[in-house]
Amino acid sequence: MPARRERRGFTLVELLVVITIIGVLVALLLPVVQSAREAARRMSCSNSLKQITLGLCNYHDTNGSLPPLYIGPAQAEGALSWSVHLLPFVEQQPLFAEFEKLTHRSGGPAMLDSDAFYGTAGRPGGGSLRLATYECPSDPVGQPVASTTDVFGLGTPGAFASLSYKACTGTDVDGVDTANNGMFQAMDGLRFSDARDGTSNVFLVSEVAITGSTPNSFVGFGVKGSVARLPLLATFPVSDPCAAHHDGSSYTSPGTGVQGRYWHHGLAHYSSFQSANLPNGPSCYESASISNVAASSHHPGGANHAFGDGSVRWVSGSIDRATYNRLGTRDDGELD
Numbered sequence: 001m002p003a004r005r006e007r008r009g010f011t012l013v014e015l016l017v018v019i020t021i022i023g024v025l026v027a028l029l030l031p032v033v034q035s036a037r038e039a040a041r042r043m044s045c046s047n048s049l050k051q052i053t054l055g056l057c058n059y060h061d062t063n064g065s066l067p068p069l070y071i072g073p074a075q076a077e078g079a080l081s082w083s084v085h086l087l088p089f090v091e092q093q094p095l096f097a098e099f100e101k102l103t104h105r106s107g108g109p110a111m112l113d114s115d116a117f118y119g120t121a122g123r124p125g126g127g128s129l130r131l132a133t134y135e136c137p138s139d140p141v142g143q144p145v146a147s148t149t150d151v152f153g154l155g156t157p158g159a160f161a162s163l164s165y166k167a168c169t170g171t172d173v174d175g176v177d178t179a180n181n182g183m184f185q186a187m188d189g190l191r192f193s194d195a196r197d198g199t200s201n202v203f204l205v206s207e208v209a210i211t212g213s214t215p216n217s218f219v220g221f222g223v224k225g226s227v228a229r230l231p232l233l234a235t236f237p238v239s240d241p242c243a244a245h246h247d248g249s250s251y252t253s254p255g256t257g258v259q260g261r262y263w264h265h266g267l268a269h270y271s272s273f274q275s276a277n278l279p280n281g282p283s284c285y286e287s288a289s290i291s292n293v294a295a296s297s298h299h300p301g302g303a304n305h306a307f308g309d310g311s312v313r314w315v316s317g318s319i320d321r322a323t324y325n326r327l328g329t330r331d332d333g334e335l336d
Contacts, residue, residue: 042299045136045164045207046312052133052165052205053306055089062089065189066204069167070266081266082167082184083134090133134263136164138298139210162210163263166273166293168203170329171238173227173274173292181232181329183308184272192308196331199308203328206295206315207303208273210260218246219296221256222269222283227292230276236332237322238276241292242284257285259293269293275328279303279317 060066067082087096139162170182183190183204195202211220223245230238245253262270269291277283277294279302285291295315297303302316305327315324326332 041137042304045138045297045299046304046314048133048136049165049205049207049304049306050310050312051090052086053310053312055086056204056306057310058089059086060192063189065191066183068189069169069184069186069268069272071187081264081271083163083165083271084264084266092131092133095131131161131263134161134163134165135210136207136297139164139260140298161263162260163270164207164210164260165205166208166271166295167205168328169268169272169274171230171234171274171276171325172232173230173241173276173290181234181331182272182275183330186266190330194330195308197326197329200311201327202308202330203275203305204308205306206273206279207297207299207305208259208293209296209298209303211258217250217280218282218294219280219298220259221251222259222285222291222293223251223253223256225253225284225286227284227286227290234325234329236325238325240282241274241276242282245284246282251282259283259296275325278319278321278324279315281317 056066067085069082071080071085084096087093167184168182169180169184172180172182183195183202192199209220223242225242225245228239228241228243230241245251257269265271268289269285269287272291273293273295274291275295276292279295280297281294283291283293283296285293295303295305301318302314304312305315306312315327
């Protein structure tokens with residue numbers, strides 16, 4: 001009579017050991033997976049910025065200059081951002097055509113009645129407008145920014161899409177002035193020939209992170225308060241325009257504004273960043289037209305920046321301050 005084979009299963013101890021090993025492997029692999037996903041998001045963000053930069057170059061070839069920071073009557077609430085005028089050059093001609101239906105300045109581009117736009121063309125069927133090219137996938141956008149008040153005083157509250165990328169006005173903090181030391185200024189577009197430092201040595205656009213409503217760092221937030229004025233012809237490195245509002249690691253005064261609202265709006269706080277403070281540094285604003293907005297991102301350690309030669313490069317938050325200040329200006333005198 002053959003011997004009976006004893007069937008043996010896992011003991012409880014062996015099962016616990018296997019589960020523990022699997023848990024350790026998952027714990028080891030999870031950061032790798034998250035890192036790979038963030039690398040993919042950063043690459044996608046860089047590609048969007050590249051598309052914007054090539055659009056700016058094509059705009060320049062077509063019109064003889066870059067788009068102005070905004071078009072509108074002296075910082076009025078109807079100012080159209082550079083990001084609107086760029087639409088035909090980032091494959092958004094139908095949307096630009098809707099803006100073109102709005103009231104026009106004499107001989108100039110459309111002025112913005114944004115509430116009317118979002119009540120009609122911008123929000124068909126009561127929906128909300130979002131532009132993937134203007135949003136970094138690492139930003140927790142989720143939904144368009146909701147405006148619960150009549151922001152522009154025209155009688156119609158609306159929902160406004162977000163913007164992850166802003167144009168550089170150099171170290172200048174006053175959007176009312178049509179002259180600054182960056183590559184974008186109000187009302188009139190600058191030419192690449194104005195970049196006397198060379199187009200490969202000057203910023204066009206950078207990321208400015210979109211965030212939630214409760215800040216735990218400088219990234220994507222701006223404190224409401226006075227902005228220290230910097231001289232147009234600065235000595236580098238420049239001083240921190242927001243020094244009165246932070247202790248070096250966090251804001252000391254309550255009440256901060258979220259970046260990334262109103263992608264179409266041209267006022268400086270909405271449409272531009274300044275190279276006075278380093279990436280992921282402090283931001284502050286007195287009003288929509290007087291601000292110092294630092295480049296920022298949810299990618300660890302810095303932010304993508306687009307340059308005048310069409311390239312997109314990663315800039316670390318630990319870059320030399322004077323070097324970063326100079327990269328934001330079109331003519332710092334070094335190459336004269």
